[in-house]
Amino acid sequence: MNTADDDNNHSLRYAEYVLGVLDADTRAAVAHEIETTSEAATAVALWQRRLIPLSDSIAPVTPAPYVWARIQHALQLATPARTPVPARRGLWNNLPLWHWLGLGASAVAVALLVTVMLPRMRPQPAPAGGLDYMAATIQQDNGVTGWTATMDLHHARMVVVPATPQALAQGRAPELWLIPAGQKPISVGMIARDKPTTIALDPAMLARLGPTAALAVSVEPIGGSPTGQPTGPVIAKGAIGAAPDASSHATKVALISHAQAGHRLV
Amino acid sequence: MSVTSPAEREELNRLLIETGRSDQKAFAELYRRTSSKLFGVCLRMLRDRGEAEEVLQETYTTVWRRAGSFDAAKASAITWLVTLSRNKAIDRLRQHREELLDDPERMHETVDEQPTPAADAESSQEYRRLEQCMQELEPQQRSSVREAFFTGATYNELATRSKVPLGTMKSWIRRSLMQLRTCLDQ
Numbered sequence A: 001m002n003t004a005d006d007d008n009n010h011s012l013r014y015a016e017y018v019l020g021v022l023d024a025d026t027r028a029a030v031a032h033e034i035e036t037t038s039e040a041a042t043a044v045a046l047w048q049r050r051l052i053p054l055s056d057s058i059a060p061v062t063p064a065p066y067v068w069a070r071i072q073h074a075l076q077l078a079t080p081a082r083t084p085v086p087a088r089r090g091l092w093n094n095l096p097l098w099h100w101l102g103l104g105a106s107a108v109a110v111a112l113l114v115t116v117m118l119p120r121m122r123p124q125p126a127p128a129g130g131l132d133y134m135a136a137t138i139q140q141d142n143g144v145t146g147w148t149a150t151m152d153l154h155h156a157r158m159v160v161v162p163a164t165p166q167a168l169a170q171g172r173a174p175e176l177w178l179i180p181a182g183q184k185p186i187s188v189g190m191i192a193r194d195k196p197t198t199i200a201l202d203p204a205m206l207a208r209l210g211p212t213a214a215l216a217v218s219v220e221p222i223g224g225s226p227t228g229q230p231t232g233p234v235i236a237k238g239a240i241g242a243a244p245d246a247s248s249h250a251t252k253v254a255l256i257s258h259a260q261a262g263h264r265l266v
Numbered sequence B: 001m002s003v004t005s006p007a008e009r010e011e012l013n014r015l016l017i018e019t020g021r022s023d024q025k026a027f028a029e030l031y032r033r034t035s036s037k038l039f040g041v042c043l044r045m046l047r048d049r050g051e052a053e054e055v056l057q058e059t060y061t062t063v064w065r066r067a068g069s070f071d072a073a074k075a076s077a078i079t080w081l082v083t084l085s086r087n088k089a090i091d092r093l094r095q096h097r098e099e100l101l102d103d104p105e106r107m108h109e110t111v112d113e114q115p116t117p118a119a120d121a122e123s124s125q126e127y128r129r130l131e132q133c134m135q136e137l138e139p140q141q142r143s144s145v146r147e148a149f150f151t152g153a154t155y156n157e158l159a160t161r162s163k164v165p166l167g168t169m170k171s172w173i174r175r176s177l178m179q180l181r182t183c184l185d186q
Helices: A004-019 A024-036 A038-057 A065-075 A095-101 A107-120 A203-207 B006-020 B024-046 B049-069 B077-095 B097-101 B125-135 B139-151 B155-162 B166-184
Strands: A133-139 A145-152 A157-162 A172-179 A186-190 A197-200 A214-221 A234-238 A240-242 A252-256
Touching: A004 A024, A004 A038, A004 B139, A004 B166, A024 A038, A024 B077, A038 B077, A038 B125, A038 B139, A038 B166, A065 A203, A065 B024, A065 B049, A133 A214, A133 A234, A145 A214, A186 A197, B006 B024, B006 B049, B006 B077, B024 B049, B024 B077, B024 B139, B049 B077, B125 B139, B125 B166, B139 B155, B139 B166, B155 B166
Parallel strands: A133 A252
Antiparallel strands: A133 A145, A145 A157, A157 A197, A172 A186, A172 A214, A214 A234, A240 A252
């Protein structure tokens, strides 16, 4: 029997679909209707216009820049040098963060870093939330900070600053590796043992800089590992952890622990 | 980010149409202007940053591929985008439904009855009108509609959370939807 109530409930299915209360099967059935009949599509569009404004009350949250990098990578889009999200100022001058990274005691390193970075920074007003920078303290076996790596996700680059100049055997140089969770190390590049190195990050690399990746340094021949994988001893390696919120910015820091240092990466 | 002014809406419509013509610059600008709104929507529904990031990525890859089918006469760009992200988030929730039902934290989540960073002078006319109509609903029914919209829960889940029979929840929501339609279409 087709009562007025049934009719009403049937037309309300489109409203229920937009509200989001239908189970998976019913949802799929309505989605199919929308694709195939213009009445359903029109009814759903009307309900969207009525109900979607509720989302105006949800506070916006800026996504981490690597999400955009992943989208570009997934779609194979040509990539401009930087992500379209406005850059945020402040982190490079964020002393609590540097202190936490282990550079606080090394005024020379901070001064060096600020000198290196400042001329390139163009401070802009920033939206709230989001992840613009990642950083890693790369420690040696003895717990002394060897390098600090800071990744500027907007400008797609990483700056690696030595805190303690490394003594390496003749003909050897440090190579930096990115290790996505559960994957093989990817070479980021050779880094200097006694001065800052700036490395441009391509979109594929940027897309892998999530909070589950780690950084490590191994000792390789001057030109880099001949195999594409680490061949020498690993000086430091570690997993990513959340940084103390040194300012109002949400900052994630990769903490390179020395627990596994000295092991081979592969 | 405010996407509520008519001029801003027009601009987003234009950017989405340009995106439909494979204009990468327009797509980047569209992302810049809308991603934090959509990410807020995803995060609110999924309650997990990693999942919300994945859904946001899926949303924008779909935007790039399907922007050509956007019709500004039928919906504004921002409605089209929010709908797309909500649908992806709801699909994700349905996939994980079993796990979520097992998670007591999620079961007893409540939604703030307080709306609104937007309920001020900046909020859109559509939003203010909808809020007025929402205020005419019975409090319990209003809160069920909100919870449904913001969490993407099914009738079953809503009934369990509110500890009422499924039939009661269905009639609450349906009555609310009819009431909203009448109020909004006046």
